[in-house]
Amino acid sequence: MKGNKWVLCAVAMVCLNVVWGQRNLDTIYANESKNVALFFPSPILRAVTGHKNFIFSYDREEAGYFGLLKGVESVESNLLVITLDGNAYTYILKYAKELTRLNHFVREGDCVGNLRPAQELQVKEDSMVLKMSHYERFCTLLLDRKSKAMVATRKKGILLQLEDMVYDAREVYLVLGIQNRSGIDFELDRLEVFMINGSSKRRASYQEISLEPNLKYGVPSKVKDGEMVRFVYVLPKFVLGDRERLKLVIEELHGNRCLELRN
Structure with a gap:
């Protein structure tokens, strides 16, 4: 029964990779008195015949390049x-x-398809699942820490603070917090992160580079009055130079409240 399931899966996967209108299949003749040998350009991983009256034998222990048909x-x-x-x-x-x-x-050109694209896709999907699982675990760990402010700004009852910057492999985790004591709910329209160099007063030497996050974890759409919400931005790894700083900008969705934070 397991063999039949494997055959069905294999045939289905092959069909996905076969070009429509392929050439007619070659015919191989066999009988019971002689061995017909098939030599392949790559070792045989699996083989199956459609009827029990035809037997294709090959080395199942150590993959070999040929099989015998009767x-x-x-x-x-x-x-x-x-x-x-x-x-x-x-x-x-x-x-x-x-x-x-x-x-x-x-x-090799006689093949009707290749299963590797499907296998590679599965590997990529599995890798993405592992990556997301790592993100979630690490972000949760960071948010479980006691809140602290590296730098903060307040305007019209809204507080924006940068709590931590944590380097992990090729990424930087920014732990952020928004507190609302304005008496009105704050709907978040956008939160952008920039790396700036120089002074805005000297336009000739001033540079502002937008940093696109790989992941936003726990970012709220709304911060209710009296509420404090903490979340994480995961950015590609960067290292600030002596004259470089971070700038964070948040804007309200239905309103004109805007905060700018520089570290």
């Missing part, structure tokens, strides 16, 4: 072979009392 008189069948490089080969099998060809050397 068959008894019966209805025609097919052979599906998956090689270690992900290529899939499929053939029509027929019985013949007399054989004119005993050796088949398969070329």
Whole structure:
């Protein structure tokens, strides 16, 4: 039963990668008295025939480059072979009392598709799941710490503070907080992070570079009156020079309240 499931999965995956209108499948003839050898450009990972009257034997312990085919008189069948490089080969099998060809050397171009793109996609998806899991664990850990302010600014009852900057591999985690004591709920329109160099008073030497986050964790859409909300921005790794600083800007969605914070 497991073998049948594997065959169905393999065939489905091959079909996804086969170009519509492919060439007709080659036919291989076999009988019960002689071995027909098939040599592949990559070691055989899996192989299966469609009918029990055709047997394709290969080394299942240590992947080899060839397999042997035998068959008894019966209805025609097919052979599906998956090689270690992900290529899939499929053939029509027929019985013949007399054989004119005993050796088949398969070329890589004879494959009908490749399973590797599907496998690589799964690997990427798995990696993304692991990455997101790491983000969540690390952000949760940072937010579990006691709140502290490295630098803060307040305007019209709204407080914006930068609590921490934590480097992790190729990223920087900014722990931020917004407190609302204005008497009116604050709906967040945008929060942007910039790296600035020089002084805005000297336009010729002033530079402002927007830093796009890889992830925003726990960012609120609204901070209710009397509420304090903490969240995390995950940015690509950067290191501030002697004349460089961070600038954070938040703006209200339905209103004109805007805060600018520089560290």
